[in-house]
Amino acid sequence: MSVTLDKTTTTKRPAPVADSTRPRVALGPLVEKYALVLALVAVVLVFSALRPEIYPTANNLQNILGSQAVLLILALGLIVPLTAGEFDLSAVSTMSLAAMTIAVLNVQQGWSLLPAIAVAVLVALFVGVVNAVLVVRLHIDSFIATLGSGTVVLGVVQWISDSTSVTGIDAALVDATIGTRLFGVSLQFYYALALVLLTAVIFQYTPIGRRLLFVGRGPQVARLSGLHVDRIRGGALVTSALVAALAGIVYAGMLGGADPSSGQSFMLPAFAAAFLGATAIVPGRFNAFGTLVAVYFLVAGVVGLQMLGVASFVQQLFYGGALVVAVALSGAVRRRTASRSAR
Numbered sequence: 001m002s003v004t005l006d007k008t009t010t011t012k013r014p015a016p017v018a019d020s021t022r023p024r025v026a027l028g029p030l031v032e033k034y035a036l037v038l039a040l041v042a043v044v045l046v047f048s049a050l051r052p053e054i055y056p057t058a059n060n061l062q063n064i065l066g067s068q069a070v071l072l073i074l075a076l077g078l079i080v081p082l083t084a085g086e087f088d089l090s091a092v093s094t095m096s097l098a099a100m101t102i103a104v105l106n107v108q109q110g111w112s113l114l115p116a117i118a119v120a121v122l123v124a125l126f127v128g129v130v131n132a133v134l135v136v137r138l139h140i141d142s143f144i145a146t147l148g149s150g151t152v153v154l155g156v157v158q159w160i161s162d163s164t165s166v167t168g169i170d171a172a173l174v175d176a177t178i179g180t181r182l183f184g185v186s187l188q189f190y191y192a193l194a195l196v197l198l199t200a201v202i203f204q205y206t207p208i209g210r211r212l213l214f215v216g217r218g219p220q221v222a223r224l225s226g227l228h229v230d231r232i233r234g235g236a237l238v239t240s241a242l243v244a245a246l247a248g249i250v251y252a253g254m255l256g257g258a259d260p261s262s263g264q265s266f267m268l269p270a271f272a273a274a275f276l277g278a279t280a281i282v283p284g285r286f287n288a289f290g291t292l293v294a295v296y297f298l299v300a301g302v303v304g305l306q307m308l309g310v311a312s313f314v315q316q317l318f319y320g321g322a323l324v325v326a327v328a329l330s331g332a333v334r335r336r337t338a339s340r341s342a343r
Helices: 027-050 058-067 069-083 091-108 113-137 142-161 171-179 187-205 207-217 219-224 229-255 262-277 288-307 313-342
Strands: none
Touching (some): 058 187, 069 091, 069 207, 091 229, 171 187, 187 207, 187 229, 187 288, 207 229
């Protein structure tokens, strides 16, 4: 049997060469990363168009930046235990306790400012240690433990203040927070901004930041990997209390004293900012710069609504709705991020 070979030659076409001069940018992750920033810009533009004589002024911008330092500091403290998978519902009460301790010791007991601040920090750290013991040693869910301890702390605030506001705090603290301005913005904003930078560096570039994230995403796996999971969880709660004390110091300076109940108004916006911030800049993670953007997104919307003459209860509706949406979005982003990394 003979076989005839087909000697017909075929011309091979060269494979298409990718155009290296046009780098492709994945728009999806980029938009997801900066969506909250774009939303903040959109809110500012909308309210600037609706109230051009008031909203886009330098005075309004300076007031917005300076007035939210306490909220930003408090939210930065919350993202530490949240990253480790824990809640700290006592942070707002701890902030109020620190502010009231300074006011009572300085105004009513005649203490000088620095010792009063030192005692306030120690008291806040004690609350953090109690939270850590309840959660780590007694194995009480952090949501329940800190809700209970926060309620006790709020009772202590009412007790030491006799349920009344304490004013007349040392003018040095007032000058160090709202009395002195840099570029038209009070100093408390720069304290909060410095804490943002410090938190971002710790979360992104230090071992403790990576360990917090590892524990939050899988404590059992982290424990098998040799990490001291309980120590990290407890340390996160103590750190949250310490940052709440810093917020309390700034709050006392901003008020020129302390109020036994006004601090509770920070609860919803602080958690809303923490969860909303987890959808931006570093999507799927609680992060400092995302929290910064989230704080000013929420405040820009509330201030705009107030300038339009909307009733005051709308502010609570706005913060409550933002918290629900933020939790849903951050959960969806974390699940999407986890599925991407698993591929």
